[in-house]
Amino acid sequence: MSMPSIRISLLKWLIVPLLIVNLIGAGLTYWLAWIPAQIAFDQSLADAGWAMIPRLHEAGGEVEIDLSKQAEQVLRVDHFDAIFLVVRDRQGKLLAGDGDFPVLPQREELNDPTPYDGVMRGEPVRIVALRTMIGNQPVFIGVAETLRKRMHIRSVIFLALALLEGVLALTLIIAIWLAVSKGLLPLKEMKAGLNARNRDDLSTLNEKDVPLELRPVVNAINALLDKVRLDAKVQQSFLANVAHQLRTPLAGFRTQLEWLLQKHADEPESAHSITLMASSTERMIRQTNQLLTLARAEPAKFEKERLRVVELNKLVEESVQHFVEEAHKKNIDLGFNLQPTRVMGDHFLLRDLIDNLIDNAIRYTPPNGTVTVSSLHGKDGGIFSVEDSGPGIAPSEQELIFDRFHRLDDNVAGNGLGLSIVRDITKDHGARITVESAASGGTIFSVYFPFPILGTPSKLPS
Secondary structure, eight states: OOOOOHHHHHHHHHHHHHHHHHHHHHHHHHHHHHHHHHHHHHHHHHHHHHHHGGGEEEETTEEEEOOOHHHHHHHHOOSSSOEEEEEEETTOOEEEEOTTOOOOOOOOSSSOOEEEEEEETTEEEEEEEEEEEETTEEEEEEEEEESHHHHHHHHHHHHHHHHHHHHHHHHHHHHHHHHHHHHHHHHHHHHHHHHHSOTTOOOOOOOTTSOGGGHHHHHHHHHHHHHHHHHHHHHHHHHHHHHHHHHHHHHHHHHHHHHHHHHTTTOHHHHHHHHHHHHHHHHHHHHHHHHHHHHHHOTTTOOGGGOEEEEHHHHHHHHHHHTHHHHHHTTOEEEEEEOOOEEEEOHHHHHHHHHHHHHHHHHHSOTTOEEEEEEEEOSSSEEEEEEEOSSOOOGGGTTGGGSTTOOSOTTSOOOSOHHHHHHHHHHHTTOEEEEEEOTTSSEEEEEEOOOOOTTOOBOOOO
16 A cells, blocks of 8 residues: 655645635625625615505595506616516505516515515516505505526626636645645755765765754664664675685685695696686685775775875776786787876775776677777876777666676676776766777776866875
């Protein structure tokens, strides 16, 4: 079951109640606007009824009304609705108006208009009835009108309120959305900061600019980072100690094997066994040295004060000379292009970087291939590159090759640490490394170093 989004949960709890309250408010506003309009229309009908009272009089015990056709037409004038009138005495005799007017209620109150809904000639109407006294005789007056004008006003009120409430609701939703996004921005920034870190950066998070609500989370993450950093430190120390302890015995063992090989050179079977043991010992020594280098090159432990101005071209030249024999065994043309180049670096780590890239190129280049090593003076800094005519590296693998113990070909000797060491040393020196395909089908590894800052001490080992 997936966890709900904080943003969606906040928006639900804020927007849904807001829309409900807004809808209720719109309904109340609608009725508060419509009721006064309804009262005003009813009052207009009542005024028409009162206007007929002065025209009533008693003559010979009978009630009569002095209402000419012109006066009646004036009372019926309306540009929207049809107006209906009726005046009746107590016996229901029609004194004036429309004979088919609905029966009026027999009310006892005098001159008190009563509005109600009815039907006149098949059309809904609004009726106002009132009772008055002419002499000693009660008279009932009714005025009715159709609902066209009322429905029009009602529609105008509804549309105006709907538009107003819609704009208000949309504005509030946008404001809530922006407020929630602003409130969640620290989480987004913290996520971006964590994603931007490289995997070796175990430094604690800065909690100064973090909102109060996020500080417990930051403190928990920092506590976890402290534990991971401590575990990594213990692991690195263990690897360094083990490698250091193995180094001297392995070197002595290699010397003994070399002596034995010379002693049993005339015994083919013994010499073959000793040669295999010597080869295994060399691989173990190389792996031990790589573990030591890996511990020294750990970016989290590297001290920038170790950087000095180094002659990159001289380091490359020294390293190439150590691989001439290995290249000769595979009939590989090992060439170099060296330009005077100075970079900021640690002499020993740079030597490990150069050795690992050259060794990697020779291992993966088939017999009769070529490996070209370059030290160039670039526009923005020194450039060290190694180009081989090997099988190349697929684009999907070019990021993975720097992971520890990642191997492209299990048939090639190695332990998968070389390029991981190269990556760590590159980070230590503030450099960057690129991998691209060569025109020959092989691979080009290029490391770009920044130029030394003026005034930086130079300390070149002899």
